[in-house]
Amino acid sequence: MVESLFPSIENTSESSRRKKPRISETAEAEIEARRVNEESLKRWKTNRVQQIYACKLVEALRRVRQRSSTTSNNETDKLVSGAAREIRDTADRVLAASARGTTRWSRAILASRVRAKLKKHRKAKKSTGNCKSRKGLTETNRIKLPAVERKLKILGRLVPGCRKVSVPNLLDEATDYIAALEMQVRAMEALAELLTAAAPRTTLTGT
Amino acid sequence: MLEGLVSQESLSLNSMDMSVLERLKWVHQQQQQLQQVVSHSSNNSPELLQILQFHGSNNDELLESSFSQFQMLGSGFGPNYNMGFGPPHECISRTSSCHMEPVDTMEVLLKTGEETRAIALKNKRKPEVKTREEQKTEKKIKVEAETESSMKGKSNMGNTEASSDTSKETSKGASENQKLDYIHVRARRGQATDRHSLAERARREKISKKMKYLQDIVPGCNKVTGKAGMLDEIINYVQCLQRQVEFLSMKLAVLNPELELAVEDVSVKQFQAYFANVVASKQSIMVDVPLFPLDQQGSLDLSAINPNQTTSIEAPSASWETQSQSLYNTSSLGFHY
Numbered sequence: 001m002v003e004s005l006f007p008s009i010e011n012t013s014e015s016s017r018r019k020k021p022r023i024s025e026t027a028e029a030e031i032e033a034r035r036v037n038e039e040s041l042k043r044w045k046t047n048r049v050q051q052i053y054a055c056k057l058v059e060a061l062r063r064v065r066q067r068s069s070t071t072s073n074n075e076t077d078k079l080v081s082g083a084a085r086e087i088r089d090t091a092d093r094v095l096a097a098s099a100r101g102t103t104r105w106s107r108a109i110l111a112s113r114v115r116a117k118l119k120k121h122r123k124a125k126k127s128t129g130n131c132k133s134r135k136g137l138t139e140t141n142r143i144k145l146p147a148v149e150r151k152l153k154i155l156g157r158l159v160p161g162c163r164k165v166s167v168p169n170l171l172d173e174a175t176d177y178i179a180a181l182e183m184q185v186r187a188m189e190a191l192a193e194l195l196t197a198a199a200p201r202t203t204l205t206g207t
Numbered sequence: 208m209l210e211g212l213v214s215q216e217s218l219s220l221n222s223m224d225m226s227v228l229e230r231l232k233w234v235h236q237q238q239q240q241l242q243q244v245v246s247h248s249s250n251n252s253p254e255l256l257q258i259l260q261f262h263g264s265n266n267d268e269l270l271e272s273s274f275s276q277f278q279m280l281g282s283g284f285g286p287n288y289n290m291g292f293g294p295p296h297e298c299i300s301r302t303s304s305c306h307m308e309p310v311d312t313m314e315v316l317l318k319t320g321e322e323t324r325a326i327a328l329k330n331k332r333k334p335e336v337k338t339r340e341e342q343k344t345e346k347k348i349k350v351e352a353e354t355e356s357s358m359k360g361k362s363n364m365g366n367t368e369a370s371s372d373t374s375k376e377t378s379k380g381a382s383e384n385q386k387l388d389y390i391h392v393r394a395r396r397g398q399a400t401d402r403h404s405l406a407e408r409a410r411r412e413k414i415s416k417k418m419k420y421l422q423d424i425v426p427g428c429n430k431v432t433g434k435a436g437m438l439d440e441i442i443n444y445v446q447c448l449q450r451q452v453e454f455l456s457m458k459l460a461v462l463n464p465e466l467e468l469a470v471e472d473v474s475v476k477q478f479q480a481y482f483a484n485v486v487a488s489k490q491s492i493m494v495d496v497p498l499f500p501l502d503q504q505g506s507l508d509l510s511a512i513n514p515n516q517t518t519s520i521e522a523p524s525a526s527w528e529t530q531s532q533s534l535y536n537t538s539s540l541g542f543h544y
Contacts, residue, residue: 083460088453151438158445168410171417174441178424181448188455195462 044179049098054187056094089113095184103176104169108161 043049092109099106155170156163159177162170398404421441422428428440 080460084457087460088456091456147435151435151442155442168413168417171421175420178445185448185451192455192458192462
Protein backbone atom coordinates (compact mmCIF):
# COMPACT_ATOMS: atom_id res chain seq x y z
CA MET A 1 0.00 0.00 0.00
CA VAL A 2 2.78 2.40 0.78
CA GLU A 3 4.60 1.61 -2.42
CA SER A 4 1.59 2.51 -4.49
CA LEU A 5 1.75 6.01 -3.11
CA PHE A 6 5.29 6.59 -4.21
CA PRO A 7 4.74 6.96 -7.93
CA SER A 8 2.40 9.82 -7.30
CA ILE A 9 4.95 12.46 -6.70
CA GLU A 10 2.34 15.13 -6.62
CA ASN A 11 2.30 17.59 -3.81
CA THR A 12 -1.27 16.89 -2.84
CA SER A 13 -0.20 13.88 -0.90
CA GLU A 14 2.01 16.17 1.13
CA SER A 15 -0.90 18.35 2.07
CA SER A 16 -2.90 15.43 3.28
CA ARG A 17 -0.18 14.75 5.75
CA ARG A 18 -0.88 18.00 7.48
CA LYS A 19 -4.33 16.94 8.44
CA LYS A 20 -3.40 14.13 10.76
CA PRO A 21 -5.26 14.24 14.04
CA ARG A 22 -3.58 15.87 16.88
CA ILE A 23 -4.43 13.70 19.79
CA SER A 24 -3.56 10.28 18.57
CA GLU A 25 -1.79 9.16 15.49
CA THR A 26 -3.89 6.88 13.47
CA ALA A 27 -2.49 3.95 11.67
CA GLU A 28 -2.74 5.77 8.38
CA ALA A 29 -0.98 8.76 9.78
CA GLU A 30 1.83 6.57 10.92
CA ILE A 31 2.25 5.22 7.45
CA GLU A 32 1.99 8.73 6.10
CA ALA A 33 4.59 9.99 8.48
CA ARG A 34 6.84 7.28 7.26
CA ARG A 35 6.04 8.19 3.71
CA VAL A 36 6.58 11.88 4.27
CA ASN A 37 10.30 11.83 4.38
CA GLU A 38 10.65 9.64 1.33
CA GLU A 39 8.07 11.83 -0.38
CA SER A 40 9.91 15.00 0.31
CA LEU A 41 13.14 13.57 -0.95
CA LYS A 42 11.57 12.36 -4.16
CA ARG A 43 9.56 15.50 -4.61
CA TRP A 44 12.56 17.71 -5.05
CA LYS A 45 14.18 15.38 -7.47
CA THR A 46 11.51 15.10 -10.09
CA ASN A 47 12.20 16.68 -13.41
CA ARG A 48 8.94 18.48 -13.37
CA VAL A 49 9.71 20.33 -10.20
CA GLN A 50 13.09 21.21 -11.53
CA GLN A 51 11.63 22.51 -14.74
CA ILE A 52 9.10 24.61 -12.95
CA TYR A 53 11.73 26.00 -10.68
CA ALA A 54 14.08 26.76 -13.50
CA CYS A 55 11.48 28.58 -15.52
CA LYS A 56 10.30 30.66 -12.66
CA LEU A 57 13.84 31.41 -11.67
CA VAL A 58 14.70 32.70 -15.09
CA GLU A 59 11.66 34.88 -15.20
CA ALA A 60 12.23 36.25 -11.77
CA LEU A 61 15.85 36.94 -12.45
CA ARG A 62 14.96 38.83 -15.55
CA ARG A 63 12.59 40.93 -13.56
CA VAL A 64 15.26 41.51 -10.97
CA ARG A 65 17.65 42.60 -13.62
CA GLN A 66 15.19 45.14 -14.87
CA ARG A 67 14.73 46.46 -11.40
CA SER A 68 18.37 46.68 -10.57
CA SER A 69 19.30 48.25 -13.85
CA THR A 70 17.46 51.35 -12.85
CA THR A 71 19.70 51.86 -9.85
CA SER A 72 22.91 53.75 -10.07
CA ASN A 73 25.98 51.99 -11.30
CA ASN A 74 28.59 53.85 -9.35
CA GLU A 75 29.73 51.42 -6.71
CA THR A 76 30.12 48.14 -8.43
CA ASP A 77 30.87 46.18 -5.32
CA LYS A 78 27.84 47.38 -3.53
CA LEU A 79 25.82 46.80 -6.59
CA VAL A 80 27.06 43.31 -6.96
CA SER A 81 26.48 42.43 -3.33
CA GLY A 82 23.11 44.15 -3.36
CA ALA A 83 22.17 42.38 -6.51
CA ALA A 84 23.50 39.15 -5.11
CA ARG A 85 21.32 39.50 -2.10
CA GLU A 86 18.35 40.25 -4.26
CA ILE A 87 19.03 37.32 -6.44
CA ARG A 88 19.38 35.07 -3.46
CA ASP A 89 16.11 36.30 -2.03
CA THR A 90 14.46 35.86 -5.35
CA ALA A 91 15.77 32.37 -5.69
CA ASP A 92 14.60 31.54 -2.19
CA ARG A 93 11.20 32.89 -2.93
CA VAL A 94 10.91 30.95 -6.10
CA LEU A 95 11.99 27.87 -4.23
CA ALA A 96 9.41 28.48 -1.57
CA ALA A 97 6.78 29.05 -4.21
CA SER A 98 7.50 25.75 -5.85
CA ALA A 99 7.04 24.09 -2.50
CA ARG A 100 3.35 24.94 -2.90
CA GLY A 101 3.05 26.02 0.67
CA THR A 102 3.09 22.60 2.19
CA THR A 103 6.13 23.15 4.31
CA ARG A 104 6.68 25.53 7.12
CA TRP A 105 9.90 27.04 5.87
CA SER A 106 8.39 27.85 2.49
CA ARG A 107 5.53 29.66 4.12
CA ALA A 108 7.95 31.51 6.35
CA ILE A 109 10.05 32.65 3.42
CA LEU A 110 7.05 33.92 1.53
CA ALA A 111 5.57 35.52 4.59
CA SER A 112 8.75 37.26 5.59
CA ARG A 113 8.83 39.17 2.37
CA VAL A 114 5.25 40.29 2.82
CA ARG A 115 6.03 41.31 6.35
CA ALA A 116 9.05 43.26 5.21
CA LYS A 117 7.06 45.05 2.58
CA LEU A 118 4.36 45.99 5.02
CA LYS A 119 6.89 47.29 7.45
CA LYS A 120 8.49 49.35 4.74
CA HIS A 121 5.19 50.86 3.83
CA ARG A 122 4.07 51.52 7.35
CA LYS A 123 7.20 53.11 8.69
CA ALA A 124 9.52 55.20 6.60
CA LYS A 125 12.74 54.05 8.10
CA LYS A 126 12.64 50.65 9.74
CA SER A 127 15.75 48.58 9.92
CA THR A 128 14.10 45.37 11.04
CA GLY A 129 13.30 44.19 7.59
CA ASN A 130 15.30 41.08 8.17
CA CYS A 131 13.23 38.97 10.50
CA LYS A 132 16.10 36.65 11.11
CA SER A 133 18.01 39.14 13.18
CA ARG A 134 16.74 38.63 16.65
CA LYS A 135 18.47 39.12 19.93
CA GLY A 136 19.53 35.89 21.48
CA LEU A 137 19.05 34.69 24.99
CA THR A 138 20.09 37.08 27.67
CA GLU A 139 23.17 36.18 29.57
CA THR A 140 21.37 35.86 32.84
CA ASN A 141 18.87 33.37 31.55
CA ARG A 142 21.27 31.21 29.68
CA ILE A 143 21.54 27.81 31.24
CA LYS A 144 23.84 25.30 29.67
CA LEU A 145 21.44 23.24 27.67
CA PRO A 146 22.44 19.74 26.74
CA ALA A 147 24.42 19.57 23.54
CA VAL A 148 21.72 17.96 21.47
CA GLU A 149 19.15 20.53 22.38
CA ARG A 150 21.55 23.34 21.69
CA LYS A 151 22.22 21.94 18.25
CA LEU A 152 18.54 21.54 17.61
CA LYS A 153 18.10 25.19 18.37
CA ILE A 154 20.84 26.10 15.96
CA LEU A 155 19.20 23.98 13.31
CA GLY A 156 15.95 25.71 14.04
CA ARG A 157 17.57 29.01 13.40
CA LEU A 158 19.02 27.86 10.12
CA VAL A 159 15.78 26.61 8.69
CA PRO A 160 13.61 29.66 8.10
CA GLY A 161 10.58 29.88 10.27
CA CYS A 162 11.36 26.92 12.41
CA ARG A 163 12.54 28.35 15.66
CA LYS A 164 9.75 27.33 17.96
CA VAL A 165 8.90 24.14 16.26
CA SER A 166 8.79 20.78 17.94
CA VAL A 167 11.67 18.42 17.42
CA PRO A 168 10.09 15.87 15.08
CA ASN A 169 8.58 18.63 12.95
CA LEU A 170 11.88 20.40 12.90
CA LEU A 171 13.59 17.32 11.59
CA ASP A 172 10.93 16.92 8.93
CA GLU A 173 11.30 20.51 7.87
CA ALA A 174 15.03 20.18 7.80
CA THR A 175 14.78 17.15 5.55
CA ASP A 176 12.59 18.96 3.10
CA TYR A 177 14.65 22.11 3.29
CA ILE A 178 17.86 20.27 2.56
CA ALA A 179 16.33 18.54 -0.44
CA ALA A 180 15.00 21.84 -1.73
CA LEU A 181 18.32 23.59 -1.21
CA GLU A 182 20.08 20.89 -3.13
CA MET A 183 17.74 21.41 -6.02
CA GLN A 184 18.20 25.13 -5.83
CA VAL A 185 21.96 24.81 -5.94
CA ARG A 186 21.79 22.51 -8.90
CA ALA A 187 19.48 24.84 -10.80
CA MET A 188 21.55 27.91 -10.12
CA GLU A 189 24.70 26.08 -11.08
CA ALA A 190 23.16 25.04 -14.36
CA LEU A 191 22.00 28.55 -15.00
CA ALA A 192 25.36 30.02 -14.22
CA GLU A 193 27.03 27.51 -16.43
CA LEU A 194 24.72 28.35 -19.26
CA LEU A 195 25.30 32.01 -18.88
CA THR A 196 29.03 31.65 -18.78
CA ALA A 197 28.86 29.46 -21.82
CA ALA A 198 26.55 31.84 -23.58
CA ALA A 199 28.40 34.95 -22.54
CA PRO A 200 31.43 34.75 -24.77
CA ARG A 201 29.19 33.80 -27.66
CA THR A 202 26.87 36.72 -27.15
CA THR A 203 29.67 39.14 -26.60
CA LEU A 204 31.20 37.99 -29.81
CA THR A 205 27.98 38.27 -31.74
CA GLY A 206 26.67 41.32 -29.94
CA THR A 207 29.63 43.60 -30.12
CA MET B 208 6.18 -32.96 18.73
CA LEU B 209 7.07 -29.47 19.65
CA GLU B 210 8.87 -28.96 16.42
CA GLY B 211 5.89 -30.16 14.53
CA LEU B 212 3.70 -27.68 16.29
CA VAL B 213 6.11 -24.91 15.73
CA SER B 214 6.92 -25.48 12.12
CA GLN B 215 3.45 -25.84 10.84
CA GLU B 216 1.86 -22.89 12.47
CA SER B 217 4.76 -20.54 12.42
CA LEU B 218 5.34 -20.92 8.73
CA SER B 219 1.79 -20.06 8.00
CA LEU B 220 1.96 -17.07 10.20
CA ASN B 221 5.07 -15.59 8.80
CA SER B 222 3.08 -13.64 6.30
CA MET B 223 2.18 -10.24 7.47
CA ASP B 224 -1.16 -10.37 5.80
CA MET B 225 -2.80 -12.15 8.60
CA SER B 226 -4.90 -9.87 10.59
CA VAL B 227 -4.35 -9.49 14.24
CA LEU B 228 -7.54 -11.29 14.99
CA GLU B 229 -6.48 -14.30 13.11
CA ARG B 230 -3.17 -14.27 14.84
CA LEU B 231 -4.79 -13.99 18.22
CA LYS B 232 -7.03 -16.85 17.40
CA TRP B 233 -4.05 -18.84 16.44
CA VAL B 234 -2.25 -17.86 19.57
CA HIS B 235 -5.13 -18.91 21.66
CA GLN B 236 -5.22 -22.22 19.94
CA GLN B 237 -1.53 -22.57 20.44
CA GLN B 238 -1.85 -21.83 24.07
CA GLN B 239 -4.45 -24.40 24.53
CA GLN B 240 -2.36 -26.90 22.71
CA LEU B 241 0.70 -25.97 24.62
CA GLN B 242 -1.12 -26.17 27.84
CA GLN B 243 -1.78 -29.76 27.13
CA VAL B 244 1.73 -30.27 25.99
CA VAL B 245 3.19 -28.62 29.01
CA SER B 246 1.04 -30.55 31.36
CA HIS B 247 2.25 -33.69 29.74
CA SER B 248 5.83 -32.77 29.58
CA SER B 249 6.14 -30.78 32.72
CA ASN B 250 7.55 -33.70 34.49
CA ASN B 251 10.25 -34.19 31.97
CA SER B 252 11.36 -30.65 31.51
CA PRO B 253 13.42 -29.24 34.28
CA GLU B 254 14.10 -26.27 32.12
CA LEU B 255 10.53 -25.19 32.52
CA LEU B 256 11.05 -25.13 36.23
CA GLN B 257 14.07 -23.01 35.64
CA ILE B 258 11.95 -20.74 33.54
CA LEU B 259 9.51 -20.45 36.35
CA GLN B 260 12.24 -19.66 38.78
CA PHE B 261 13.70 -17.14 36.46
CA HIS B 262 10.44 -15.38 36.21
CA GLY B 263 9.79 -15.69 39.85
CA SER B 264 12.93 -13.76 40.63
CA ASN B 265 11.94 -10.95 38.40
CA ASN B 266 10.18 -8.28 40.30
CA ASP B 267 8.38 -6.87 37.42
CA GLU B 268 4.72 -6.86 38.10
CA LEU B 269 3.91 -7.52 34.59
CA LEU B 270 5.97 -10.63 34.42
CA GLU B 271 4.62 -11.94 37.64
CA SER B 272 1.17 -11.42 36.43
CA SER B 273 1.90 -13.13 33.19
CA PHE B 274 3.68 -15.91 34.94
CA SER B 275 1.51 -18.65 33.68
CA GLN B 276 1.63 -17.25 30.23
CA PHE B 277 5.31 -17.70 30.12
CA GLN B 278 4.90 -21.09 31.59
CA MET B 279 2.68 -22.01 28.75
CA LEU B 280 4.88 -20.43 26.23
CA GLY B 281 8.07 -21.64 27.70
CA SER B 282 8.16 -24.34 25.18
CA GLY B 283 6.40 -22.24 22.68
CA PHE B 284 8.99 -19.54 22.43
CA GLY B 285 9.60 -20.84 19.04
CA PRO B 286 6.49 -19.49 17.41
CA ASN B 287 6.60 -16.24 19.27
CA TYR B 288 10.17 -15.67 18.44
CA ASN B 289 9.52 -16.77 14.97
CA MET B 290 6.57 -14.58 14.48
CA GLY B 291 8.35 -11.38 14.68
CA PHE B 292 11.90 -12.00 14.18
CA GLY B 293 13.43 -15.13 12.94
CA PRO B 294 13.23 -17.72 10.25
CA PRO B 295 11.40 -20.84 11.16
CA HIS B 296 14.48 -22.93 11.14
CA GLU B 297 16.13 -21.03 13.90
CA CYS B 298 13.35 -21.46 16.33
CA ILE B 299 12.95 -25.06 15.52
CA SER B 300 16.52 -25.64 16.33
CA ARG B 301 16.13 -23.70 19.51
CA THR B 302 13.18 -25.61 20.71
CA SER B 303 14.76 -28.84 19.79
CA SER B 304 17.72 -27.98 21.88
CA CYS B 305 15.43 -27.17 24.72
CA HIS B 306 15.41 -30.59 26.10
CA MET B 307 19.10 -31.20 25.79
CA GLU B 308 20.66 -28.17 27.35
CA PRO B 309 18.87 -26.28 30.05
CA VAL B 310 21.55 -23.67 30.01
CA ASP B 311 20.88 -23.04 26.40
CA THR B 312 17.27 -22.63 27.19
CA MET B 313 18.05 -19.89 29.59
CA GLU B 314 20.09 -18.13 26.98
CA VAL B 315 17.31 -18.58 24.53
CA LEU B 316 14.95 -17.24 27.07
CA LEU B 317 17.06 -14.25 27.74
CA LYS B 318 17.52 -13.54 24.09
CA THR B 319 13.94 -14.00 23.21
CA GLY B 320 12.96 -12.25 26.36
CA GLU B 321 14.73 -9.19 25.19
CA GLU B 322 13.00 -9.40 21.94
CA THR B 323 9.64 -10.55 23.05
CA ARG B 324 7.64 -7.62 24.03
CA ALA B 325 5.60 -7.74 27.14
CA ILE B 326 2.30 -6.25 26.65
CA ALA B 327 1.29 -3.13 28.40
CA LEU B 328 -2.35 -3.71 27.95
CA LYS B 329 -5.16 -4.31 30.24
CA ASN B 330 -5.30 -7.87 29.18
CA LYS B 331 -1.82 -9.01 29.79
CA ARG B 332 -2.35 -12.64 29.21
CA LYS B 333 -2.19 -12.95 25.52
CA PRO B 334 1.03 -12.30 23.78
CA GLU B 335 0.53 -10.02 20.92
CA VAL B 336 1.83 -11.63 17.87
CA LYS B 337 2.61 -8.57 15.91
CA THR B 338 5.57 -8.07 13.74
CA ARG B 339 8.32 -5.73 14.59
CA GLU B 340 7.36 -3.21 11.97
CA GLU B 341 3.94 -2.93 13.40
CA GLN B 342 5.22 -2.71 16.89
CA LYS B 343 7.25 0.34 16.30
CA THR B 344 5.78 3.68 17.29
CA GLU B 345 2.64 2.33 18.73
CA LYS B 346 1.09 4.05 21.57
CA LYS B 347 -2.28 3.06 22.84
CA ILE B 348 -4.47 0.09 23.21
CA LYS B 349 -6.21 -1.35 20.24
CA VAL B 350 -9.80 -1.88 20.94
CA GLU B 351 -10.85 -4.61 18.60
CA ALA B 352 -8.06 -6.90 19.51
CA GLU B 353 -8.68 -6.20 23.13
CA THR B 354 -12.33 -7.00 23.10
CA GLU B 355 -11.87 -10.07 20.95
CA SER B 356 -9.05 -11.41 22.96
CA SER B 357 -10.76 -10.67 26.20
CA MET B 358 -13.70 -12.68 25.05
CA LYS B 359 -11.57 -15.54 23.97
CA GLY B 360 -9.08 -15.43 26.71
CA LYS B 361 -11.51 -15.46 29.55
CA SER B 362 -10.11 -18.70 30.71
CA ASN B 363 -6.66 -17.23 30.95
CA MET B 364 -7.56 -13.98 32.51
CA GLY B 365 -8.08 -15.14 35.97
CA ASN B 366 -6.76 -12.74 38.49
CA THR B 367 -4.54 -10.77 36.24
CA GLU B 368 -6.69 -7.75 36.34
CA ALA B 369 -6.24 -7.33 39.98
CA SER B 370 -2.53 -7.56 39.79
CA SER B 371 -2.24 -5.72 36.55
CA ASP B 372 -0.04 -2.78 36.22
CA THR B 373 -2.05 0.02 37.65
CA SER B 374 -5.69 0.63 38.06
CA LYS B 375 -5.22 3.87 36.26
CA GLU B 376 -4.14 1.94 33.21
CA THR B 377 -7.31 -0.01 33.16
CA SER B 378 -9.35 3.08 33.59
CA LYS B 379 -7.44 4.76 30.85
CA GLY B 380 -7.90 1.73 28.72
CA ALA B 381 -11.60 1.85 29.36
CA SER B 382 -11.80 5.50 28.51
CA GLU B 383 -9.89 4.89 25.34
CA ASN B 384 -12.02 1.98 24.37
CA GLN B 385 -14.26 4.30 22.51
CA LYS B 386 -11.50 5.46 20.22
CA LEU B 387 -10.70 3.09 17.50
CA ASP B 388 -7.45 3.89 15.83
CA TYR B 389 -4.48 3.42 17.98
CA ILE B 390 -0.87 2.96 17.74
CA HIS B 391 0.60 0.16 19.65
CA VAL B 392 3.57 0.38 21.84
CA ARG B 393 5.15 -2.63 23.25
CA ALA B 394 7.21 -2.38 26.32
CA ARG B 395 10.24 -4.49 26.26
CA ARG B 396 10.81 -7.00 28.91
CA GLY B 397 12.33 -5.49 31.96
CA GLN B 398 11.35 -1.98 31.05
CA ALA B 399 8.73 0.14 32.65
CA THR B 400 5.33 -0.24 31.21
CA ASP B 401 3.55 2.76 32.56
CA ARG B 402 1.96 5.22 30.30
CA HIS B 403 4.62 7.86 30.34
CA SER B 404 7.54 5.68 29.49
CA LEU B 405 5.63 4.20 26.62
CA ALA B 406 4.89 7.62 25.29
CA GLU B 407 8.48 8.60 25.77
CA ARG B 408 9.67 5.58 23.96
CA ALA B 409 7.32 6.12 21.04
CA ARG B 410 8.43 9.71 20.79
CA ARG B 411 12.06 8.74 20.87
CA GLU B 412 11.54 6.14 18.18
CA LYS B 413 9.85 8.67 15.98
CA ILE B 414 12.68 11.07 16.38
CA SER B 415 15.29 8.46 15.70
CA LYS B 416 13.47 7.42 12.56
CA LYS B 417 13.53 10.98 11.31
CA MET B 418 17.18 11.28 12.16
CA LYS B 419 17.78 8.21 10.05
CA TYR B 420 16.20 9.89 7.07
CA LEU B 421 18.38 12.88 7.59
CA GLN B 422 21.35 10.61 7.87
CA ASP B 423 20.58 9.21 4.46
CA ILE B 424 20.35 12.54 2.80
CA VAL B 425 23.27 14.30 4.40
CA PRO B 426 26.54 12.98 3.11
CA GLY B 427 29.06 11.98 5.66
CA CYS B 428 26.55 11.43 8.36
CA ASN B 429 27.12 7.72 8.39
CA LYS B 430 30.53 8.04 9.92
CA VAL B 431 29.34 9.77 13.01
CA THR B 432 27.11 8.11 15.50
CA GLY B 433 25.02 9.71 18.10
CA LYS B 434 22.59 12.50 17.78
CA ALA B 435 25.00 15.30 18.57
CA GLY B 436 27.47 14.35 15.89
CA MET B 437 24.79 13.83 13.31
CA LEU B 438 23.22 17.15 14.14
CA ASP B 439 26.62 18.74 13.75
CA GLU B 440 26.93 17.29 10.29
CA ILE B 441 23.44 18.35 9.38
CA ILE B 442 23.99 21.89 10.54
CA ASN B 443 27.25 21.97 8.67
CA TYR B 444 25.60 20.75 5.52
CA VAL B 445 22.76 23.23 5.68
CA GLN B 446 25.19 26.08 6.20
CA CYS B 447 27.26 24.77 3.33
CA LEU B 448 24.27 24.71 1.01
CA GLN B 449 23.22 28.17 2.03
CA ARG B 450 26.71 29.49 1.41
CA GLN B 451 26.68 27.85 -1.99
CA VAL B 452 23.42 29.57 -2.80
CA GLU B 453 24.89 32.90 -1.82
CA PHE B 454 27.97 32.34 -3.88
CA LEU B 455 25.97 31.29 -6.89
CA SER B 456 23.68 34.26 -6.51
CA MET B 457 26.68 36.51 -6.54
CA LYS B 458 27.89 34.78 -9.66
CA LEU B 459 24.52 35.19 -11.28
CA ALA B 460 24.46 38.83 -10.28
CA VAL B 461 27.60 39.35 -12.28
CA LEU B 462 26.25 37.36 -15.16
CA ASN B 463 22.85 38.92 -15.08
CA PRO B 464 23.45 41.52 -17.74
CA GLU B 465 24.07 38.67 -20.08
CA LEU B 466 20.74 37.21 -19.17
CA GLU B 467 18.98 39.61 -21.43
CA LEU B 468 21.22 38.93 -24.33
CA ALA B 469 21.15 35.24 -23.86
CA VAL B 470 17.46 35.11 -23.23
CA GLU B 471 16.63 33.22 -26.35
CA ASP B 472 19.16 30.56 -25.74
CA VAL B 473 18.74 30.38 -22.06
CA SER B 474 15.55 28.53 -21.46
CA VAL B 475 15.91 25.67 -23.85
CA LYS B 476 19.57 25.17 -23.34
CA GLN B 477 19.20 25.59 -19.65
CA PHE B 478 16.92 22.70 -19.38
CA GLN B 479 19.16 20.57 -21.42
CA ALA B 480 22.04 21.47 -19.21
CA TYR B 481 19.82 20.88 -16.28
CA PHE B 482 18.95 17.50 -17.55
CA ALA B 483 22.59 16.82 -18.06
CA ASN B 484 23.28 17.71 -14.48
CA VAL B 485 20.42 15.70 -13.32
CA VAL B 486 21.26 12.77 -15.48
CA ALA B 487 24.86 12.86 -14.52
CA SER B 488 24.12 12.88 -10.87
CA LYS B 489 20.89 10.98 -10.58
CA GLN B 490 18.97 8.39 -12.50
CA SER B 491 17.29 9.60 -15.62
CA ILE B 492 13.58 10.11 -15.46
CA MET B 493 11.24 10.58 -18.35
CA VAL B 494 10.75 14.17 -19.16
CA ASP B 495 7.31 15.40 -18.43
CA VAL B 496 7.20 17.81 -21.27
CA PRO B 497 3.47 18.38 -21.63
CA LEU B 498 3.52 19.90 -18.21
CA PHE B 499 6.05 22.38 -19.36
CA PRO B 500 4.68 25.80 -18.47
CA LEU B 501 4.41 27.29 -21.84
CA ASP B 502 2.77 30.45 -20.69
CA GLN B 503 5.97 31.49 -19.03
CA GLN B 504 7.79 31.02 -22.25
CA GLY B 505 5.39 33.19 -24.18
CA SER B 506 7.74 36.09 -24.18
CA LEU B 507 10.55 34.10 -25.65
CA ASP B 508 10.89 34.00 -29.32
CA LEU B 509 12.25 30.60 -29.84
CA SER B 510 12.25 30.78 -33.56
CA ALA B 511 15.15 33.09 -33.17
CA ILE B 512 17.25 30.22 -32.04
CA ASN B 513 20.09 29.73 -34.35
CA PRO B 514 19.26 26.45 -35.98
CA ASN B 515 22.88 25.66 -36.41
CA GLN B 516 23.52 25.66 -32.74
CA THR B 517 24.43 22.31 -31.52
CA THR B 518 24.82 21.18 -28.02
CA SER B 519 26.76 18.26 -26.90
CA ILE B 520 24.45 17.66 -24.03
CA GLU B 521 22.84 14.27 -23.92
CA ALA B 522 19.16 14.22 -23.24
CA PRO B 523 17.59 11.27 -21.52
CA SER B 524 15.33 10.28 -24.30
CA ALA B 525 15.01 10.95 -27.97
CA SER B 526 11.30 11.59 -27.65
CA TRP B 527 12.14 14.87 -26.01
CA GLU B 528 13.41 16.08 -29.30
CA THR B 529 10.25 15.26 -31.17
CA GLN B 530 8.08 16.69 -28.46
CA SER B 531 10.07 19.86 -28.26
CA GLN B 532 9.86 20.24 -31.97
CA SER B 533 6.18 19.96 -31.93
CA LEU B 534 5.94 22.30 -29.02
CA TYR B 535 8.14 25.01 -30.34
CA ASN B 536 7.08 24.61 -33.92
CA THR B 537 10.54 24.70 -35.29
CA SER B 538 11.45 22.30 -37.95
CA SER B 539 15.14 22.61 -37.86
CA LEU B 540 16.20 22.34 -34.29
CA GLY B 541 19.76 21.49 -34.57
CA PHE B 542 20.17 19.87 -31.25
CA HIS B 543 21.66 16.52 -31.38
CA TYR B 544 21.62 14.08 -28.57
